Amino acid sequence: YQEKVGRIKGEARARGVDGGILLTNRWNIIYATGLFHSTTERPFACFLPMDQEGACIWLHPYLDEELVRG
Numbered sequence: 001y002q003e004k005v006g007r008i009k010g011e012a013r014a015r016g017v018d019g020g021i022l023l024t025n026r027w028n029i030i031y032a033t034g035l036f037h038s039t040t041e042r043p044f045a046c047f048l049p050m051d052q053e054g055a056c057i058w059l060h061p062y063l064d065e066e067l068v069r070g
Contacts, residue, residue, distance in 0.1 A: 001034040002054055008032055009050060020049040 045059040
């Protein structure tokens with residue numbers, strides 16, 4: 001998935017994105033990171049900073065901590 005994130009970031013850079021990419025759609029998160037999860041009423045997101053290679057910042061409720069760490 002790191003290769004896929006690299007391609008996504010490359011396309012974002014070509015379109016002028018500087019800070020990073022915030023993924024909030026379930027299917028975009030699954031496609032980019034490989035983390036399969038179910039949509040619930042709880043917010044779930046992933047931030048891919050442009051200046052840190054391989055970095056992925058998860059924004060999720062504490063209830064999903066084990067899912068993200070696993």
